[in-house]
């Protein structure tokens with residue numbers, strides 16, 4: 001009775017199979033328990049003749065298909081398999097003796113799951129930069145991975161991405177694969193990532209099995225990798241991002257946005273050129289086996305490889321997206337967010353740093369409008385982060401904490417005049433009341449927005465988010481109390497507005513894992529008071545904001561919008577001051593020399 005079917009696609013790699021097949025056939029699992037199916041994806045190098053020479057004890061089949069890529073080859077294997085379980089292996093993997101047994105044993109419970117074993121680079125094989133990169137990645141990744149890790153929808157993908165995205169050295173029940181239609185044959189790379197995401201969304205658990213070790217007999221040179229796989233990986237990443245919005249922020253394309261100006265600009269040009277610059281950039285890698293021997297040169301080689309890889313991937317994605325404009329719209333948006341408290345005349349007895357005058361506020365909004373910014377709501381950002389659609393070119397999120405009534409009187413009318421959306425975070429247990437949490441600490445009393453004001457402004461393009469029920473420091477409460485404050489404030493607001501409430505702002509900006517976890521269960525996003533700008537890759541439950549105080553000049557305000565914080569701007573100003581001082585000192589010094597020269601000659 002066959003329990004496990006091993007499926008291995010191969011294309012013109014007879015020389016590698018000669019090296020790896022003996023280990024696969026020397027397993028300690030009883031031969032009647034498993035079968036091996038090798039699918040030749042249009043091989044023309046004599047692989048078929050080579051395989052005919054093997055007469056192992058286990059069931060062994062070599063299928064021949066047309067050259068259609070690994071997805072089609074694996075699907076052919078799935079259709080031919082008879083085992084209850086399927087294990088996917090690549091032709092360059094050297095299996096440990098107990099690999100198949102380990103996979104079988106891990107499925108002994110009745111639960112339907114995907115078991116993933118680690119892959120390390122075999123000590124033999126080519127000495128190339130790409131191999132070095134892979135070796136480092138596998139080593140650090142698998143050694144840092146929690147051996148008890150379990151990933152199940154809707155858990156966050158986070159550091160478990162590779163367990164989900166590589167179905168090589170992964171085993172799973174065969175009927176699940178048949179039910180979800182197997183691999184997408186249009187994708188030539190990242191096809192296992194795409195299938196992994198589909199399985200994850202079916203609710204199947206992904207588990208890591210550290211003992212099921214396989215070693216990769218890596219033979220490719222960096223140029224071979226760049227010419228073939230890198231481009232296909234970029235294209236596959238774009239398709240997977242479009243099919244599975246949950247994956248977008250983890251994809252390699254999300255790094256498209258968050259780079260420094262010079263790098264971003266040069267890369268934008270490099271990907272647009274009619275021919276790829278990757279081969280030129282990798283010319284030095286022709287000498288990679290020599291580079292490999294000297295660590296400093298190896299590091300230099302890695303820099304070249306990384307740059308060429310990112311260009312090749314982006315060009316691959318571009319070939320499907322059609323234009324870099326589409327790529328920009330989908331992956332490259334930056335959204336600064338500004339945090340205000342009170343807008344109005346100064347209030348005696350309150351914290352002076354919290355009130356911005358209406359005049360100053362209007363000046364800031366005018367400045368934004370003139371520079372082409374559009375005030376968007378948190379739900380607009382969330383939709384873009386998930387789906388890559390519907391965000392203007394220069395979005396900005398204007399937010400107000402605590403929902404003071406002076407916001408409704410002074411700030412919201414200004415925003416409406418400029419057509420800006422914004423978000424107000426409401427302390428739901430104090431609607432129409434006062435700031436009791438500040439009063440307790442000696443601040444004077446301030447009125448908060450009433451239910452009527454909230455309902456009215458919700459119809460005027462303003463989004464209302466939750467800010468707890470009573471404004472406590474959530475990190476000091478028990479889990480049950482947190483739930484009451486967080487989920488309770490959502491219920492209150494939904495009841496008040498009669499529409500969904502999607503965002504939360506942490507009171508005092510304070511959170512821990514429990515708090516963040518509860519917010520994640522009940523909301524689409526959460527705002528911290530950590531400074532910075534928001535990108536695709538950022539954590540939607542720790543959105544960053546720049547705090548705007550009353551003393552910020554327009555220049556400082558601009559710095560908050562561009563850099564996401566005033567601190568960076570001030571650091572920069574200090575650096576500039578040092579540079580100016582150094583320059584003047586240098587000038588004084590050189591001036592003295594130039595004065596001295598004529599006197600010496602004279």
Ligand SMILES: [Zn+2]
Nearest residue numbers: 401402507508
């Ligand atoms: Zn607050």
